[in-house]
Amino acid sequence: MAGHMKLQTDGGSRGNPGPAGGAYILTDDRGTVIDGRGFFLGRMTNNVAEYEALLRGLKAAREHRAESIEVLTDSELMARQIAGRYRVKSENLQPLFAAVMQELAAFARWQVRHVPRERNRQADKLANQAMDCQGDVALEPQGSNPDRLGRHLRLGVLISGGGTTMVNLHKEIQAGRLNAEIAVVVSSRSQVTGVERARRIGVEPVIVRRRDFADVETFSRRIVEVLDAAKVDLVIQAGWLCLWRIPPHYEDRVMNIHPALLPSFGGKGMWGHHVHEAVLKAGCKVSGCTVHFANNEYDAGPIIVQRTCPVLENDTPDTLAARVFEQECIAYPEAIHLFAQDRLAVRDGVVKIT
Numbered sequence: 001m002a003g004h005m006k007l008q009t010d011g012g013s014r015g016n017p018g019p020a021g022g023a024y025i026l027t028d029d030r031g032t033v034i035d036g037r038g039f040f041l042g043r044m045t046n047n048v049a050e051y052e053a054l055l056r057g058l059k060a061a062r063e064h065r066a067e068s069i070e071v072l073t074d075s076e077l078m079a080r081q082i083a084g085r086y087r088v089k090s091e092n093l094q095p096l097f098a099a100v101m102q103e104l105a106a107f108a109r110w111q112v113r114h115v116p117r118e119r120n121r122q123a124d125k126l127a128n129q130a131m132d133c134q135g136d137v138a139l140e141p142q143g144s145n146p147d148r149l150g151r152h153l154r155l156g157v158l159i160s161g162g163g164t165t166m167v168n169l170h171k172e173i174q175a176g177r178l179n180a181e182i183a184v185v186v187s188s189r190s191q192v193t194g195v196e197r198a199r200r201i202g203v204e205p206v207i208v209r210r211r212d213f214a215d216v217e218t219f220s221r222r223i224v225e226v227l228d229a230a231k232v233d234l235v236i237q238a239g240w241l242c243l244w245r246i247p248p249h250y251e252d253r254v255m256n257i258h259p260a261l262l263p264s265f266g267g268k269g270m271w272g273h274h275v276h277e278a279v280l281k282a283g284c285k286v287s288g289c290t291v292h293f294a295n296n297e298y299d300a301g302p303i304i305v306q307r308t309c310p311v312l313e314n315d316t317p318d319t320l321a322a323r324v325f326e327q328e329c330i331a332y333p334e335a336i337h338l339f340a341q342d343r344l345a346v347r348d349g350v351v352k353i354t
Contacts, residue, residue: 003029003066003067003068004028004029004066004067004068004069004070005034005064005066005068005069005070006027006028006029006031006069006070006071006072007024007026007057007069007070008024008025008027008057008073008120008122009022009023009024009025009057009071009072009073009123010022010023010050010053010074010075010120010123010124010126010127011023011041011048011049011050011051011052011075011127012046012049012050012124012128013043013046013049014131016045016046017043017044017045018043019040019042019043019131019134020040020041020042020043020044020045020046020048020049020052020131021038021040021041021049021128021129021130021131022038022039022041022049022050022052022056022127022130023037023124023125023126023127024037024053024054024056024057024060025123025139026057026060026061026064026066033139034064035060035064035139036122036138036139037056037126037138037139038126038127038128038129038130038136038138039053039056039130039135039136039137040130040131040133040134040135040136045092047075047077047078047090047092048092048093048096049127050075051078051093051096051097051100052096053127054071054073054078054100055099055100057071058071058103059103061107062103062106062330063175063177063329063330064177065330065334067108067109068107068109068110069104069107069109069110070110070111070113071110071111071112071113072113072119072120073112073113073114073115074114074116074117074120074124075114076114078112079112079114081093081097082097082101082104082112083112105310106309106326126139149177149178149179149337149340149341150337150340150341151179151342152179152180152181153178153179153234153336153340154180154181154183154231154232154233154234155169155180155181155182155183155232155234155236155336156183156186156226156230156234156236157169157182157184157185157235157236158185158186158187158188158235158236158237158238158240159186159187159192159198159205159239160188160239160241160242161189161193161194161272162192162193162194162197163185163192163193163194163195163198163238163239164197164239164325165238165257165328165329165332166182166194166198166201166236166238168328168332168333169182169236169238169333169336170182170201172333177333178333178336178337180336180340182201182203183230183231183232184203184226184227184230184232185198185203185204185205185206186205186206186207186208186223186226186227187205187206187207188207188208188209188210188242189209190207190209194239195207208223216243216244216245217245220244220246224247234253234254234255234336235250235254235294236255236332236336237254237255237257237294238257238332241271243268243296245296251295252293252302252344254293254294255291255293255304255332255335255336255339256292256294256299256301257289257291257328258270258275258289258290258292258299259271259272259275259276259287259289259321259324259325259328260276260279260287260288260289260324261287261288261289261290261306261308262299262303262306263299263300265279265282267298270299272321276317276321276324277317279320280315280317280320284311285310286308286309286310287308287309287311287320287323288306288308288327289306289307289324289327289328289331290303290305290306290331291304291305291306291331291334292304292351293346293351302346302349302351303350304344304351304353305335305338306331307327307328307330307331309323309324338353
């Protein structure tokens with residue numbers, strides 16, 4: 001886990017409304033810059049720009065797997081509104097305020113503090129640079145070291161549907177947060193959105209349909225042939241719905257993600273909306289996701305990472321699925337990152353993180 005982070009944000013416009021920019025700077029608990037960006041926002045008011053900058057900064061903090069966050073802003077109005085001491089009256093601000101509060105709720109602990117402008121100069125400078133060039137600018141992370149990402153991994157991604165998890169992993173790789181490449185994509189269906197999405201990220205998928213094979217054994221052998229030919233280090237099941245026989249040389253090298261907190265709500269037939277419907281029917285107050293090493297049973301392998309999210313009173317399977325997927329986008333890269341660092345060991349059926 002990344003632990004505690006500090007987030008400085010700033011936003012403003014030249015005119016009110018006028019050409020606007022925003023910025024955020026994310027640092028760890030030692031003050032080391034992890035991420036810093038300025039961005040041109042077009043024409044808007046100062047207050048809207050402040051909220052846009054904060055929202056982007058909070059999303060970045062979650063992408064960097066912050067568990068808790070301290071926000072520093074020189075907007076006293078925004079700090080008071082978030083603390084509940086001043087009502088958000090503007091219709092333009094209300095949706096942004098709601099989005100910010102939703103992002104904050106994803107952290108275990110959070111605080112938003114007002115600071116004088118002189119204590120927020122670096123974020124202010126980035127926001128003004130973005131307005132000057134009418135584009136995005138970035139700070140270089142301090143002390144960046146490729147070794148911290150672990151060894152380079154060749155991933156074999158197995159899909160059966162839309163491929164959204166695959167796309168998220170591709171974004172993590174492109175952003176430099178995963179030292180990996182998607183070496184091959186195997187789809188169990190030929191007419192799914194994930195096939196086209198794989199092509200968009202530059203990988204021609206291999207179609208291996210269960211119905212084209214006489215039994216599970218021949219189906220499994222074909223999958224293994226494809227993975228072996230691509231020389232993959234780690235297999236990622238990303239919405240994969242087919243049981244296949246994992247051979248000994250792929251033991252503890254196949255990961256799966258499940259949209260619930262295993263061992264609850266797992267097993268054959270428990271996928272997608274079936275899971276979320278069962279969670280809601282059971283009256284659970286918390287749900288989440290589980291990344292585990294896959295074995296030759298449905299959802300039964302050793303657990304690597306779990307993340308949680310609240311189940312709300314008015315949730316539907318769709319709204320709960322969206323909230324769980326936000327956690328999936330954090331949990332899967334984290335598990336792959338731990339594998340790349342050789343920090344996962346399975347002992348007596350339990351994953352130990354060293």
